[in-house]
Amino acid sequence: MGGATIRLENDLGEIERMNRWLAHVHAGTDEQFERIKLCLNEAVENTIRYGYPVGGLGYVDLSLDQGGPCITVVIRDDGKPYDPLARALPDPMRDLESATIGGFGILLMHEAATSLSYAYRAGMNVLTAEFCPRQAPK
Amino acid sequence: MEISNKELGHGVLKVSLKGSLDVAGADVADAHFAGLDAAHQRVIADLAGVDFVASVGIRVLVKTAKTLSGRGGKLVLIHPNDAARRVMFTTGLDRIVPIAEDEQAAVTAVS
Numbered sequence: 001m002g003g004a005t006i007r008l009e010n011d012l013g014e015i016e017r018m019n020r021w022l023a024h025v026h027a028g029t030d031e032q033f034e035r036i037k038l039c040l041n042e043a044v045e046n047t048i049r050y051g052y053p054v055g056g057l058g059y060v061d062l063s064l065d066q067g068g069p070c071i072t073v074v075i076r077d078d079g080k081p082y083d084p085l086a087r088a089l090p091d092p093m094r095d096l097e098s099a100t101i102g103g104f105g106i107l108l109m110h111e112a113a114t115s116l117s118y119a120y121r122a123g124m125n126v127l128t129a130e131f132c133p134r135q136a137p138k
Numbered sequence: 139m140e141i142s143n144k145e146l147g148h149g150v151l152k153v154s155l156k157g158s159l160d161v162a163g164a165d166v167a168d169a170h171f172a173g174l175d176a177a178h179q180r181v182i183a184d185l186a187g188v189d190f191v192a193s194v195g196i197r198v199l200v201k202t203a204k205t206l207s208g209r210g211g212k213l214v215l216i217h218p219n220d221a222a223r224r225v226m227f228t229t230g231l232d233r234i235v236p237i238a239e240d241e242q243a244a245v246t247a248v249s
Contacts, residue, residue: 012161012162013162015160015161015162016160016161016162019158019160019190034221037190038190038192038221038225041160041161041190041192042192042193045161045192045194091230092228092229092230092233093200093229093230093231093233093234094230094233094234095233095234096200096203096204096207096234096235099200099204099230099234101197101200101201101204102193102197103193104193104196104197104228104229105192105193107193107228107229108192108193108225108228108229111224111228
């Protein structure tokens with residue numbers, strides 16, 4: 001397959017439309033698809049929830065390309081400049097009493113993607129995630 | 139997200155979830171767990187019908203486990219799919235909320 005794109009408004013309800021788009025595109029193997037879906041849900045939720053002032057309008061552009069076994073997803077948004085990769089990763093929870101409610105999205109993004117990179121270009125946050133197969137094709 | 143409750147006796151409630159624990163589904167699940175009667179202290183969450191778990195879903199499960207623990211109760215999970223298990227492992231949820239092999243084991247674990 002070649003590339004696929006979608007533009008989302010900065011509304012959390014748009015994540016459902018994104019997931020329908022992903023299911024339609026269904027790039028790569030099932031395990032790649034699961035990882036892409038997880039990473040995109042975390043990244044886009046974070047962008048929409050925290051990247052814009054209350055009531056501020058904006059958009060998030062997604063593109064997905066598969067030129068070989070690896071799939072590259074690029075997330076561009078016009079929210080405030082924010083590098084999610086600069087944030088320290090939380091430790092996994094160890095006990096119920098000390099467990100924090102939330103903050104694991106970035107950890108799951110790192111776990112899901114083979115590689116992640118960030119740049120701020122022309123007023124846009126650009127997060128690029130690559131997903132290579134982890135299992136040999138059966 | 140579709141959610142149903144089933145009393146298993148001896149104060150154990152099984153909550154079966156069907157759908158995705160994404161942003162939309164997690165909101166529904168959060169409202170459901172938060173609305174449980176305080177008499178329900180021992181809860182089994184059956185995730186057999188859950189096809190996707192994001193961090194918002196983990197947040198709901200942690201919050202529910204903390205609430206139940208505060209009442210002297212417990213949350214036990216059953217039937218997460220492989221992708222959900224990986225999310226639980228990565229976040230450490232599987233260390234703080236037991237995952238039982240089946241309903242009978244969950245009843246024992248929650249009691």
